[in-house]
Amino acid sequence: MFVGSMVTEAIPARVFALYKIVENKKSIPRNELQALMEPPEIYEGTSYFSAIFKTATELKLVENKDGIISLVDSNKQLKNINEFRKHVITVLPEFEESQFWKCSNIIVNLNERVYEYGAISDSNMLNLLSERTGETIKAPMIRGWRFWSQFLGFGCMNGFTFLPNAYVYCKNVISLLNLEKKTEYPIDVFMSKFMQYGKVILSEKTGDRNFNIAMSSALRELHENGEIVLKFGSDQDMKWILYPSKELFNQPVSSIVYKGVKRE
Numbered sequence: 491m492f493v494g495s496m497v498t499e500a501i502p503a504r505v506f507a508l509y510k511i512v513e514n515k516k517s518i519p520r521n522e523l524q525a526l527m528e529p530p531e532i533y534e535g536t537s538y539f540s541a542i543f544k545t546a547t548e549l550k551l552v553e554n555k556d557g558i559i560s561l562v563d564s565n566k567q568l569k570n571i572n573e574f575r576k577h578v579i580t581v582l583p584e585f586e587e588s589q590f591w592k593c594s595n596i597i598v599n600l601n602e603r604v605y606e607y608g609a610i611s612d613s614n615m616l617n618l619l620s621e622r623t624g625e626t627i628k629a630p631m632i633r634g635w636r637f638w639s640q641f642l643g644f645g646c647m648n649g650f651t652f653l654p655n656a657y658v659y660c661k662n663v664i665s666l667l668n669l670e671k672k673t674e675y676p677i678d679v680f681m682s683k684f685m686q687y688g689k690v691i692l693s694e695k696t697g698d699r700n701f702n703i704a705m706s707s708a709l710r711e712l713h714e715n716g717e718i719v720l721k722f723g724s725d726q727d728m729k730w731i732l733y734p735s736k737e738l739f740n741q742p743v744s745s746i747v748y749k750g751v752k753r754e
Contacts, residue, residue, distance in 0.1 A: 517560040680745070
């Protein structure tokens with residue numbers, strides 16, 4: 491999913507289920523693990539196991555030593571799906587050259603133009619992604635992408651239409667940054683920290699200091715929820731511009747006060 495081509499079969503819930511089985515068993519032969527995930531007495535059809543297992547290894551959840559599967563780090567236990575999300579976010583920067591990363595960055599940075607496409611899997615979108623990535627992007631690949639993009643929180647899916655609001659992703663990124671509560675961070679300082687895990691949703695043209703819709707919507711929602719405070723200082727040189735909104739905070743952001751993100 492994150493190395494090579496994206497796939498439909500390795501959805502987040504299945505990868506996390508595999509992880510939890512291995513966590514419970516400590517170590518387990520590969521064939522027994524597959525039998526637990528695809529019970530032969532009830533399972534029919536094409537096997538999904540290889541794609542799921544491959545994705546779990548890509549995300550450094552499990553490892554295979556001579557056919558025996560165990561956790562990569564038995565001391566780091568992911569108790570729930572939210573902790574799993576954060577783990578994936580920390581590993582994601584390692585896949586900056588991947589098909590998944592490139593497609594994510596392209597789609598999120600289409601801004602309002604994303605609504606011009608009937609679905610993320612329609613031929614026009616696939617042609618756009620193929621042209622910009624230099625790879626052939628097919629419908630099953632991007633259908634697989636939608637599961638992970640929604641899980642990670644790049645935006646929401648209305649059917650196959652992508653709605654760019656990265657609140658969930660940004661909230662989780664910020665929670666990983668060890669920011670001091672009630673502390674004001676100049677916007678450039680905040681963004682340099684955010685880039686550690688949040689780069690995938692930002693425009694490659696970060697020098698223009700313009701937030702896309704996904705990031706702007708996330709910052710505004712965090713602000714409205716009291717998790718951060720967006721501040722404008724007319725006497726400060728360094729500012730980032732939010733994507734225009736008719737109703738919400740529209741001033742250039744010069745600093746951000748971290749209040750503390752709410753638990754999911």
